[in-house]
Amino acid sequence: MTLDSTHDPDLRSWVASANDPATDFPIQNLPFGRFRRADALDGWRIGVAIGDQVLDLRAAQECGRWTADVAAVLEGLAGGELKSLMAGGPKPRRLLRSALSEALCDGSQQRGALQPCLLPQTAVALALPCAIGDYTDFYAGIHHATAVGKLFRPDNPLLPNYEWVPIGYHGRSSSIVASGQAVRRPLGQTKSPAATTPVFAPSQRLDYELELGFLVGAGNALGDPVALDAAEDHLFGVTLFNDWSARDIQAWEYQPLGPFLSKNFASTMSPWVVTLEALAPFRAPLSRPAGHPDPLPYLDSPHNRQRGAFDIQLEAWLQTAAMRAAGEPPHRMSSSSAAEAAFWTAAQLLAHHTCGGCNLQPGDLLGSGTLSGLRPEQAGSLLELTSGGKEPIRLPNGEQRTFLADGDTLSLRGWCERPGSRRIGFGECSGTIVAAPSPAR
Amino acid sequence: MTLDSTHDPDLRSWVASANDPATDFPIQNLPFGRFRRADALDGWRIGVAIGDQVLDLRAAQECGRWTADVAAVLEGLAGGELKSLMAGGPKPRRLLRSALSEALCDGSQQRGALQPCLLPQTAVALALPCAIGDYTDFYAGIHHATAVGKLFRPDNPLLPNYEWVPIGYHGRSSSIVASGQAVRRPLGQTKSPAATTPVFAPSQRLDYELELGFLVGAGNALGDPVALDAAEDHLFGVTLFNDWSARDIQAWEYQPLGPFLSKNFASTMSPWVVTLEALAPFRAPLSRPAGHPDPLPYLDSPHNRQRGAFDIQLEAWLQTAAMRAAGEPPHRMSSSSAAEAAFWTAAQLLAHHTCGGCNLQPGDLLGSGTLSGLRPEQAGSLLELTSGGKEPIRLPNGEQRTFLADGDTLSLRGWCERPGSRRIGFGECSGTIVAAPSPAR
Known part of the structure; x- marks a missing residue:
């Protein structure tokens, strides 16, 4: 526009x-x-x-x-x-x-x-800005995919399909909550590499993921794909989105069908949808790292290359219970740029989602995937920031974190800023971890 | 009861x-x-x-x-x-x-x-018996999981988590359709092992999956797990469910986050929900093959072991366009028993789904996963029946099938029958494949 x-x-x-x-x-x-x-x-x-x-x-x-x-x-x-x-x-x-x-x-x-x-x-x-219908989480952050892949496959971090397919999976809608609602640490099955049998206990590797949420406006009929250059007409607007993740549950459950209980205990969304119109001054070229092939034709267009991305600055902030009690402000964990982090645009995600005929409906949600920057300190999750939990982060008050502790408040922030335009922001996307229920039964 | x-x-x-x-x-x-x-x-x-x-x-x-x-x-x-x-x-x-x-x-x-x-x-x-909220597809059919695993990993068909975790993943609700609605063959990305780049074209390996659908009745609050022996109070009833699958799209897209477009173009549900009360005379012991450990305590109870399963007979029938034109009846592709096929009961699926706090809501759907019997001819998908497309099935009229052709009608049937009880059935769960849209754009 x-x-x-x-x-x-x-x-x-x-x-x-x-x-x-x-x-x-x-x-x-x-x-x-x-x-x-x-x-x-x-x-x-x-x-x-x-x-x-x-x-x-x-x-x-x-x-x-x-x-x-x-x-x-x-x-x-x-x-x-x-x-x-x-x-x-x-x-x-x-x-x-x-x-x-x-x-x-x-x-x-x-x-x-x-x-x-x-x-x-x-x-x-x-509340949530709308009733969420179906929710799909993508994996469009290439630096996140590479960093996480490295933890599992040091020599071959990105799987061969990544540069061709906008990887995504269906998520859970019912447990998406508005900013400010507490997030209960999940119980679940985990198995340490040394153990022969799993245990059922509270997750010990609770993480956040710094994402954008793309809310669908006008839907499409079942069997009727949306072409790439029509895709933005089906997008209503953008929110901040925290895809809380239990890494220990995820590691044990995710083969062969993907993450399930490790993700569906809660996701937090910011309450204000910033419309595509408000974002119009902040469009950016798709910035794919060199060395990757052009997308297939159904995922490629001049408009998408030149203006498909959103130039949004993102940050994650942590305030522990001790910091809150001492009146200390939140600590910035990382910052990144959505335009630089994403290998695929929102329009590509939507066009891909519908290319086989899947119908989207008003209020459906597409998560971007974790939008980590190229540099390690720009990572949008603790999994990356702590190298899989091996390198704790030292907070200003002396506390350390590998993963989230009960009482921690994690907040995402996002805004757009450019010379010649008025700065706009996304408001608050925040949640505080509360203890797991007792596993005894 | x-x-x-x-x-x-x-x-x-x-x-x-x-x-x-x-x-x-x-x-x-x-x-x-x-x-x-x-x-x-x-x-x-x-x-x-x-x-x-x-x-x-x-x-x-x-x-x-x-x-x-x-x-x-x-x-x-x-x-x-x-x-x-x-x-x-x-x-x-x-x-x-x-x-x-x-x-x-x-x-x-x-x-x-x-x-x-x-x-x-x-x-x-x-119509569909209710508006479906969130939909989760499980993988509870152990013979199916073993047979499909063998196609990928001949020496190690079942992954180590299978016998501990009721494997499941979130599915797409919007594209679940009532019996009788046509199913359009999806376009999608596929890559043959020999090719260096993928192509975007109609799926050539379109399959069905013989499943049961468990509809959730009363829900649970977010953060509030449902104990195993309370789980059946949250189940409303059971339907037949065909989880149509595009195997070539699935093979290329599913790493590392699971199936996505290979599943979300359509799923077909039978229109009548058979209630838990109607199924009460047909409860059966959980029949797990020997050699597997006991479930963890949150997934184990005497009631679940002794009466947790449903004794439901299942069949898949195929009628091609040529058979229909010639007035020939459908051909039975396979038959199996839900109680023998499932490694986990519906109550275990529901208890596991909520164990981390995920909230279920009235009208949510849990798919069982493909309920193949132990013997190869009892398989609930063409992937299994044709050994991954290598051994075509010869139909009575001389036609052959590895996967579904345009014009094919696939119908699931299910019923319960026992001495001393009146036979009850599930009605029709049927869909006909129509050609993909043109991929040109």
């Missing part, structure tokens, strides 16, 4: 906090989420983040002045679900974005009507 | 076709499904199969005489979804079964009121 007035870096909002240079949610962002007043008993509502406020779209529908087509889009959201907006593809989303940008910008005549529709973000609870 | 009057083999129905010894749906069965009149525009309704008829439960709610608690259960089904009945666990299901058994049995005073609530099964379209 081309940039329009909603992307103007000089655009300012009458919501003062949206003009703070440090906010994730300036008027150029306008991400969607589901919220409810922390003190209210009524259901979830759709909102848009603006500065440190949420614009309640149901209230805005009633109080604002909207053209008939915008009012129709807002009416579809009144039930508290994003699905109708997602299913409509880019057109209604762009229409609503333009209308909201105009209504929230400095000098808008809607200020008086919409001011009562704002709630402080501190006064609301946030 | 103990057997009660609903299981009495001498119980007869005033619906004459239900007394036919060959019917899948005698009054002792009473499976649930979703139907609509083939000529009607209104939505799906919940029905119960009885002989060659469907009892429309919405109509029956209005026309029949029911106790208040049965009427409340029927009220929950009035919207055309099984979910409320599933979520309630065994109690409301047993209550409704008893009431329906009484109302449909010979001599019932409800005959006059309910007769108008019957529709011939030939006059209705059948």
Whole structure:
């Protein structure tokens, strides 16, 4: 898509906090989420983040002045679900974005009507941005795939299919939780290499994975593949995504059909979906390392090569229980760039997913896979940062970690920043580990 | 559960076709499904199969005489979804079964009121029995796992984890279709061992897999495992399930994260859920081949050993387009016994699935994995029956098959039969292969 007035870096909002240079949610962002007043008993509502406020779209529908087509889009959201907006593809989303940008910008005549529709973000609870349908996790981070492969196969880290096939597998939807929800350490079967029999016990190698989540907008019919250059019309937006992983359970269970219980105890998603429109100023070329073949034709196009990637900066931060108790801030574990980390674009993942006829539906989720940078300190998981648990990380307060301990809070952050554009951010994607249930039975 | 009057083999129905010894749906069965009149525009309704008829439960709610608690259960089904009945666990299901058994049995005073609530099964379209939430496919058929493993690793067919871990992986829900819906041959990447690069083309090794589907009733909360002996209280019932598989796509894509596009183009489910109550007379001991260790304690109990399995006979039948054109009947490809084929019971699959805290929800599906018998001719897939495509099967009309051809119709059948019990069946699970879309783009 081309940039329009909603992307103007000089655009300012009458919501003062949206003009703070440090906010994730300036008027150029306008991400969607589901919220409810922390003190209210009524259901979830759709909102848009603006500065440190949420614009309640149901209230805005009633109080604002909207053209008939915008009012129709807002009416579809009144039930508290994003699905109708997602299913409509880019057109209604762009229409609503333009209308909201105009209504929230400095000098808008809607200020008086919409001011009562704002709630402080501190006064609301946030759910997952939509009900997740099917969830697929990909493995598009080539440096992650290489680093993890090296732990198992030092001489041959990348399997031969990696450079041809966007490797992915189906994940578990029911256990995807919103940021802030506690994550219980899983019990499971593990077997140490020296042991002859497995044990059933709490995981001792609990890890995080720094990923992006791509939410599907308009779906496709079963048996009807989506061509690469049409794929972005089926993407609604992007979130942060932490694919918590129990490495010891994974190592014992994953042959021959892939990870299962090692992944399905929880995944954490950030509550605000940043739309493809908000990301339009931050598109980047697909940056594949040299020495790999061109993709097969169904996964290749000039647009995808030149602008298929998203230039998103990513970080993972850890705060242990001791750090929290001492009032010490979180420690940055690593940072990386999504555009440099990913061997495949979101459009390639979606086109591949549908190439055999699989139908995607509004609210389906595609995980990117762990987006580790090229350098070891840019790794998006503890498995990589500690060389498979062999090299502990020393934290500023003297604590050490190979894997996550009970009480640890792991937070992902993400933002886009470029000269000539207003910085936009993704909000919080955070979870705290709580102890496993007793294994006795 | 103990057997009660609903299981009495001498119980007869005033619906004459239900007394036919060959019917899948005698009054002792009473499976649930979703139907609509083939000529009607209104939505799906919940029905119960009885002989060659469907009892429309919405109509029956209005026309029949029911106790208040049965009427409340029927009220929950009035919207055309099984979910409320599933979520309630065994109690409301047993209550409704008893009431329906009484109302449909010979001599019932409800005959006059309910007769108008019957529709011939030939006059209705059948959907999936419920909206499927998350779908997990297991690998519980040890003879299948051994036979497939032999094709890859002749000396070491079963991996070391198989006898300890109920191996499973997450599958795709959106592409699960009801019996009778055509299945389009998938396009996909494949690479022959001799080639240096893959090609993108229609699958040449399209296969079926003979499985059972276990539908989840009451769910569990995230982080809250279900103990083995409570697991059956979370199972609603059983269907036939064909996990169509593209073996050439699978071989190229499945390392290291498991099957993906090779499975997610379609899976076919039979439309009637046979409840755990209907299966109560057909429970069997867990029959594990000798030489394997006892399960870990969280997967072991006396009840599970003695009665954990289901004694279900299974068959796969093939009718090619040429056979259909010539009026020739389908050819039986194989037959097996679920109780003999499965290394793990449904309760073990469910207990394992939740042992790390993963939450199951009403309408979730657990596939058994391919239920091949011990002998080669009892195999539940063409991959096994043709030794990996090397030994074609000769059909009665002279045609040969290694894998499925366009126009082939593959049907699964299943039933339970024991002295002292009335035979019950699972109905039809059938799909016809249609040609792949053009790969040109």
